[in-house]
Amino acid sequence: MDCSYRILFPILFFILFVSVSCSRSLVETQIKDLNNSVQALFVFGDSTVDSGNNNYIGTVFKADFWPYGKDLPDHIPTGRFSDGKLTTDFIASHLGIKEYVPPYLDKTLSVEELMTGVSFASAGSGYDPLTAQTTVHTRVINMDKQLEYFIEYKARMEQVIGKEKMETHIRKSAFIVSAGTNDLVFTYFSLPVRRRQYNITDYQNYLLQSTQKFIQSLMDLGARKIGVVGIPPMGCLPVMVTLKSENAIFQRGCVDYYTTVAKEYNDKLQTELQTVMKINAAKYGAIIVYADIHESLLDIIHNYTNFGFDEWKRGCCGSGLLEMSILCNPETMVCVDPTKFVFWDSIHPTEKTYHLLFMALRNTIDILAKK
Ligand SMILES: *[C@@H]1O[C@H](CO)[C@@H](O)[C@H](O)[C@H]1NC(C)=O
Ligand SMILES: *[C@@H]1O[C@H](CO)[C@@H](O)[C@H](O)[C@H]1NC(C)=O
Ligand SMILES: *[C@@H]1O[C@H](CO)[C@@H](O)[C@H](O)[C@H]1NC(C)=O
Numbered sequence: 001m002d003c004s005y006r007i008l009f010p011i012l013f014f015i016l017f018v019s020v021s022c023s024r025s026l027v028e029t030q031i032k033d034l035n036n037s038v039q040a041l042f043v044f045g046d047s048t049v050d051s052g053n054n055n056y057i058g059t060v061f062k063a064d065f066w067p068y069g070k071d072l073p074d075h076i077p078t079g080r081f082s083d084g085k086l087t088t089d090f091i092a093s094h095l096g097i098k099e100y101v102p103p104y105l106d107k108t109l110s111v112e113e114l115m116t117g118v119s120f121a122s123a124g125s126g127y128d129p130l131t132a133q134t135t136v137h138t139r140v141i142n143m144d145k146q147l148e149y150f151i152e153y154k155a156r157m158e159q160v161i162g163k164e165k166m167e168t169h170i171r172k173s174a175f176i177v178s179a180g181t182n183d184l185v186f187t188y189f190s191l192p193v194r195r196r197q198y199n200i201t202d203y204q205n206y207l208l209q210s211t212q213k214f215i216q217s218l219m220d221l222g223a224r225k226i227g228v229v230g231i232p233p234m235g236c237l238p239v240m241v242t243l244k245s246e247n248a249i250f251q252r253g254c255v256d257y258y259t260t261v262a263k264e265y266n267d268k269l270q271t272e273l274q275t276v277m278k279i280n281a282a283k284y285g286a287i288i289v290y291a292d293i294h295e296s297l298l299d300i301i302h303n304y305t306n307f308g309f310d311e312w313k314r315g316c317c318g319s320g321l322l323e324m325s326i327l328c329n330p331e332t333m334v335c336v337d338p339t340k341f342v343f344w345d346s347i348h349p350t351e352k353t354y355h356l357l358f359m360a361l362r363n364t365i366d367i368l369a370k371k
Helices: 003-007 026-036 087-094 111-115 129-137 143-161 163-171 181-190 192-197 200-220 238-244 256-284 294-302 351-369
Strands: 041-045 174-178 225-229 287-291
Touching: 041 087, 041 143, 087 351, 111 143, 129 143, 129 181, 143 163, 143 200, 174 200, 181 192, 181 200, 181 256, 200 225, 200 256, 225 351, 238 256, 256 287, 256 294, 287 351, 294 351
Parallel strands: 041 174, 174 225, 225 287
Antiparallel strands: none
16 A cells, blocks of 8 residues: 555554642641542553553554664563653653553553553554554554453452442542544545545544543543543654655655644644533533643744754654654664654654653643642
């Protein structure tokens, strides 16, 4: 098939979450901290938050080989689509939960690891069921299946700690949902099927409806602190610059149309989440927050030298123009210093960028943790 079909996939970006009110009296705050601080982090979505679930399924869309993970402490690839940690790892660490959010499909996880949270995310996935089916010709774990795994998770935990404790645990946990980029970049803009059915406005609305359904399902399953991540400035991802620019070699720059589509989508998502929040805050005591990574990534790209980067227009792996997943492999050349690169491969950020995105989300996380 054509090159975009093979190469474009998942993306996704990240994170975040939840928030709530801050201080009352010091004493009361301390008690609240003890009782309500977030003890687990559950993650759903695509490659930006998949810590290795795709290692365990039959897809070629994996990252469990060198040079992926080369900057992790033991330089061991985990399935994370970066040279190091993901934003969700930094969040878990910041909350004092643990250093890494492991993939649920790892059957060797201890009860302790399961209790403190896992990722159900799958690289290549999206809200549109077609996305997980068609990514690189093989199936990845769609969002409904991720929810099914969460239901299975709850049943397993119930056997260990009992129903009541399990439900309390879930209520106090943070949830991050990060998807939608693959739906737009891959399914909508690279395959013909959906473009025949929907214009871009209608497709955005279709995705928003799916997002809303997903959040509703999470709440029905007990989630009360949910962060929904927006879509990155798609037109600035190196792969989009390569595939959608008129002169992809000599005049590389963001392709504004795609970034505008992402921005529009994020604006609608924020409005949608506010509505869902109003309805459900009273009903369930739930908190639903929009997690912006769009503006922070755009800021990093626009002012990359201020952040100590030398390059954003190509990734660190290979030529940096198209490579990702199996095209970024042990035979591929890698840049000397990934901390000089905004992107690790043609679509996924380096650990340094993921850390900067985490920093931009930290205030929201702090508020959440203090609930
Ligand atoms: C908080 O925890 C303390 C000690 O475990 C307990 O006595 C108290 O009832 C809890 N408060 C709430 C609101 O759960
Ligand atoms: C998309 O199609 C809808 C009808 O389904 C129409 O109302 C809308 O104006 C169209 N939007 C664009 C951008 O073409
Ligand atoms: C990035 O650039 C914009 C506009 O040039 C500026 O307003 C903003 O403060 C800069 N941000 C950083 C972090 O340098």
